[in-house]
């Protein structure tokens with residue numbers, strides 16, 4: 001049977017780099033240039049493994065201009081969006097504005113938004129609806145904290161986050177979205193979830209979608225893993241059946257390291 005180690009995937013892999021609040025717009029241009037040169041030198045096939053970066057809002061116009069001018073195949077997105085389309089919401093950014101800046105994706109419900117900005121599952125749901133309204137592909141982030149994991153509640157907790165986020169979202173919309181499983185205890189800590197733990201959770205999230213809608217929808221939705229992903233652990237994670245990509249934080253700020261993560265197939269096929 002064909003498998004990932006033969007270069008055959010059930011869903012197109014997505015390697016996403018979330019820069020968080022790092023890189024001003026000058027640094028953003030330099031990072032995107034270096035990343036795209038390295039990937040071009042290695043004949044990266046963007047149709048086979050998709051690549052997206054998530055710069056801060058203030059960098060998006062510069063990144064868009066560079067990508068359009070150099071006809072790069074790299075895609076990009078916003079790190080957050082407002083649940084509203086327009087109006088008196090100081091400091092917020094509408095999905096409409098992101099779409100007009102050429103964003104393909106938007107992160108929704110990242111654990112840092114949930115913890116630092118007290119975003120509830122209801123807010124995450126409203127943001128998901130806003131993203132879909134504006135033709136953006138949401139990357140919906142879910143994942144448990146350490147205490148929840150230690151109490152053995154991680155599967156139910158994360159499924160509940162997913163259930164509440166998907167309220168009012170159709171099967172067709174769910175098939176298009178990307179889910180990122182990011183255990184909070186593995187983010188920026190150097191702790192990586194074991195690949196079997198990451199697989200267990202990705203499969204559980206897919207099961208939840210199958211139960212809520214149907215198997216076809218579940219088999220279309222991509223599930224990423226995030227949490228201390230580096231070039232030297234990406235192949236182990238990507239080998240797992242239900243993991244369709246990674247959401248990378250710290251390591252996406254280094255062009256050579258991120259390019260190496262994007263080229264996970266190389267490690268997968270040569271290991």
Ligand SMILES: O=C[C@H](O)COP(=O)(O)O
Pocket residue numbers: 018110182186187188189190226227228229247248249250251
């Ligand atoms: O969005 C990315 C995740 O929060 C993972 O961050 P990290 O790779 O720095 O652990």
